[in-house]
Amino acid sequence: MAADQANSRPTRPPALRDVAVAAGVSHQTVSRVVNGNPRVLPATRERVLQAIEELGYRRNHAARALATSRTRVLGVVVVNTRLYGPSGTLLGIEQAARQAGYWVSVASVPEGDATAARDAIGHFLDQGVDGLAVVAQTEPVLRAAQQAAGACPTVLVTSGPVEPTDATTRAGLVRIDIDQAMGVGLVVSHLAQLGHRQIAHLAGPTGNLHAQARLEAWRRHVSTAGLTLGPLLQGDWSAASGYALGLTWANAAQPPTAVFAANDTMAQGLLRALHEEGWEVPRDVSVVGFDDSPGTDQTIPPLTTVRQDLEALGKACVEALVGLMEGFPQAGVLLPPGLVVRDSTARPPAAH
Amino acid sequence: MAADQANSRPTRPPALRDVAVAAGVSHQTVSRVVNGNPRVLPATRERVLQAIEELGYRRNHAARALATSRTRVLGVVVVNTRLYGPSGTLLGIEQAARQAGYWVSVASVPEGDATAARDAIGHFLDQGVDGLAVVAQTEPVLRAAQQAAGACPTVLVTSGPVEPTDATTRAGLVRIDIDQAMGVGLVVSHLAQLGHRQIAHLAGPTGNLHAQARLEAWRRHVSTAGLTLGPLLQGDWSAASGYALGLTWANAAQPPTAVFAANDTMAQGLLRALHEEGWEVPRDVSVVGFDDSPGTDQTIPPLTTVRQDLEALGKACVEALVGLMEGFPQAGVLLPPGLVVRDSTARPPAAH
């Protein structure tokens, strides 16, 4: 060991050959042992394993990837990692990938920066990832991803209309998400059941497909339930925007009895604004969020929200990717979210 | 293009050779162009670039890594990615790495699972990462990381006493963090200045080095400021634990006028408990958090907290790693946090 350090030129790590020499076998036999090939005599295997142990051999991933042209690495491009949704999705994918024996390389790109996304995808293609997951809620980034799909199995974690272009159908491209519309449906029917007649919406930023999906679902579900669409305000996911919008809302002429915020963080700001303006939640007004992000159970009051199973989402992504790699066409997946009823929703105050 | 599809055997992607043939030069010249070597005639370069364009050539990362034995990939092991701190740190590292021309491979392991951490580190070593960052706040994981440091430049993003063992000093091992004690110092002096005489602490889980560092700094700073150590309660970072502890606290015989929570999420639960029990913040009691995680600006009331610059942290990690790779010994880094004063702290109620 000290000899290693003292040696003039830095000793290169032991290779298959070195192990072979040490064990008195051919490098191929070592390869067989390393790969768990059963056609090796136990005695030989033992000798090889011992040599591996002694030399501290580790197989070289690059060489293996070069020879097999498979890396067992999945690339994940995430937009807007600061938010709970994307970062949770990333974590979900990472967990599932590891369990499936894959490893994850990550690139986090700023929202809407299609060039950065394209670069990241290009890098992953260079790196020879076996599969690609793109977690994005903006059109430009998705388009970049669709182009990539020709070169490698790709999963788009996104909602909204991804029109099946030529490239889409030809290549291994799958769309997976948690069913946004269904989540909103749960919210609306919960509020309707409580007796609310009008539901306002605090939407996410324009151009974000999740924001858009939730907005459209709000419109549709409120209408089909025979309820009235309350005022529509638009925020940017941040708590501060929720607060600002909450002030606006609270001073409106005839505020409705229920507000559906497109995410929990905005809902939190909204709660504060209502509190400041003297509205009591849920007595005067019911508030619902979306995501069930950490801490949402301890807002004042604890927030009714929609829970998305990000772990399941990750698992679905990896499964689809693996299926695609094995050559099976994969159908898109829409996972069901669940409603978590807490203390921010109640019957509306008696009419008039 | 259609021909590609129709071809019986799947056409392998174009290699350096193919480009060379197309451009009528040797593969080495193509390599020079690809690597930006200036010793190529503009005319030749142009021809090569055109051939690259036409064939859609991308260089093979595995082959390159094999030949150079450098991958330009950084491995990051993160413990407890669900929390704001670790996930933000990961993001910070990713951003900085990309800017420095490196790419990031991630493994998220459960808290305290040293085996998983060891596996992840082993994998990264196999994969031939050029550097390793371990974001962990538990001893067992750190020990695993220290062993790895011999094989590859390593940065430990962690607080607490990492004793410089033989391995540490010999290998490229650096410790980087945001100065926890300094953050706590800001909190304590802020509260002292407001006139508080006793400060309680809502600590994080035992065995977590950040929790421990914050706890110890609380003890030290409160004592040296000549103040009284208030009751010490222990949570698990979650908002729910903060809430439960808050109820306990509120029903104590003589609750002090100020509480320092070890993170914002617990502080949020604490705020709710106080609110429920009829205490008004900050009139009756001041509350301070730690992290400045998203939404902390819109709790009721907005929380005074300690902001950690996770982007700077990431940058420091990458810089240290790059320095280490280039053979320069690196000193550890402690980044200064800042105090964000909001509405949850005020002068204590007048002492009778």
Place this chain on the structure above:
DNA sequence: CAGCCCCGTGTTAGCGGTAACTTAGACTGA
């Protein structure tokens, strides 16, 4: 104008694995 250096380019030899084929010996069955 010989000698030198430098420039643009080509040639060769690996990097550390895996796949596919080959070989030597043991075992089988007619």
Place this chain on the structure above:
DNA sequence: TCAGTCTAAGTTACCGCTAACACGGGGCTG
């Protein structure tokens, strides 16, 4: 007993790229 298998190993030929060296020709020096 001998062809026919089967088994455990060895041999060889790449995978796609880079590093190091080789080489011819033009410009410079003395």
